[in-house]
Amino acid sequence: MKHTAKAHPRTAGAAHDRSPGWHAWTAVAVGGLIGTELRYGAGLVFPESAGTIPWTTLAINVLGSFVLAALTTVWIARPKTAFWLRAGLGxxxxxxxxxxxAVVFALDQQFNAGFQTSWLVYLGLSLVLGLGAAAAGWKAGKAMADLTGRAL
Structure with a gap:
């Protein structure tokens, strides 16, 4: 009977290992710190008031939808993009x-303060503009990938 050694589950397929490692953990932490500070700063510069559409939160989320869709589309075209970079930015x-x-908090504040009209408008704008921004980001990412010769 021939004995065959079994590869240890942690070392088998090491080239396909998806464990994040310390580079990715650090990138997520640093990216998280920067993103949090940017969001907080935007709220200080553009404060929101009860009874109105929370424009700052809406703008942040729409911008983020666009950027994430664009980056993800580029990363699909460039699957060898460093995992730590994708994790840090995404x-x-x-x-x-x-x-x-933040969306849920803003909706809750609007609804509980009796501003059902602005609540409904904000909810609709968040969905429509967020999805629209993601679609536009996908097109922008595709264009960026196509410009560099990496068609999707």
Whole structure:
């Protein structure tokens, strides 16, 4: 009977290992810090008031939808983009810059203050503009990838 050694699960397929490693963890932490500070700063520069559309939160989330879609489209064309870079910019920077919790918080504030009209308008704008920005970001990312000869 021939004995065959089994590869250890941690070392098998090491080239395909998806463990993030310390580079990715650090990139997410640094990106998260930057994204959080950018969001906080935008709120200080452009404060929101009850009873009005939370324009700052809306603008941040629409911008983030566009940028994330564009970057993701470029990364699909360039699958060898460093994992730490994708993690730092995606979930790190943009994940902390754009947060669904801010949308929910703004909706809750609007609704509980009795501003159902602005609540409904804000909800609709968030969905329509967010999806539109993501579609535009996808087109922009595709154009960037096409310019460099990496068609999708």
């Amino acid at each position: 979930p790190g920077l943009l994940g902390s810059f754009t947060t669904f919790s």
